[in-house]
Amino acid sequence: MTLLKIEHLEVFLGGQHILEDIQLILERGEIVTIVGPNGSGKTTLLKSIIGSLQPTRGHITKASGLSIGYVPQHLHLDATLPMTVSRFMRLPFQRSRLQIEKALNQAGVAGLGKQQMNELSGGQLQRILLARALLESPDLLILDEATQGLDQSGIAAFYRQLEAVRCELGCGVLMVSHELHVVMRTSDRVICLNRTICCEGTPERVSSSPAYLAMFGHHTHDTLALYQHHHSPSPMELPS
DSSP states (O other), X not given: OEEEEEEEEEEEETTEEEEEEEEEEEETTOEEEEEOOTTSSHHHHHHHHHTSSOOSEEEXXXXXXXXXXXXXXXXXXXTTOOOBHHHHHTSSSOXXXXXXXXXXXXXXXXXXXXXBXXXXXXXXXXXXXXXXXXXXXXXXXXXXXXXXXXXXXXXXHHHHHHHHHHHHHOOEEEEEOSOHHHHHHHOSEEEEEESEEEEEEOHHHHHTSHHHHHHHOGGGGGGOOOOOOOOOOOSOOOOO
């Protein structure tokens, strides 16, 4: 059922439109990926959804009691600051040991609670950020280029874990990504954004659309392996 509905959203910053007439519906259990060039408004859209940025116009309607988990693009930590993974997971709210262990296990990094944050590999750090977003068992998981900086094997492993999380929690997933080949294998729906939504739909449909090909080049179409998820509906829905 519907977790999120965006109607005619606009964001005007610094004397220019960052986003124009955005309309989007996201259902529970589906994975929706936003792609687009740098400066196209992808992160701005996510910030509007999580509430850290106030849209200029439009409406964002969320399902009653909707819980959102957010995985940011970057985490800046002082390399000299001694902090274990467990301590990081308890910020800014106290969490029980069982809650932390469960989230770490869901993110595929069980047993890292005593590890120092500044000793983690790039892939481990992204899994820890995912685990932190899973502490509240979110209905909607939002990721902003969470695999940036990882190598191909690290990217593939992260997306496999994300699929496992989606299956376990039945949550909706909204993510921004630049890994087009992975996006087309792991998404139920793809949205091409460049200030406004240029095209959207299943990976098969989007990869053949003129707007997508103009944005990313005709060479991408023949190299994409397409895959379609199947998922069950949820009792959560938006108020009428």
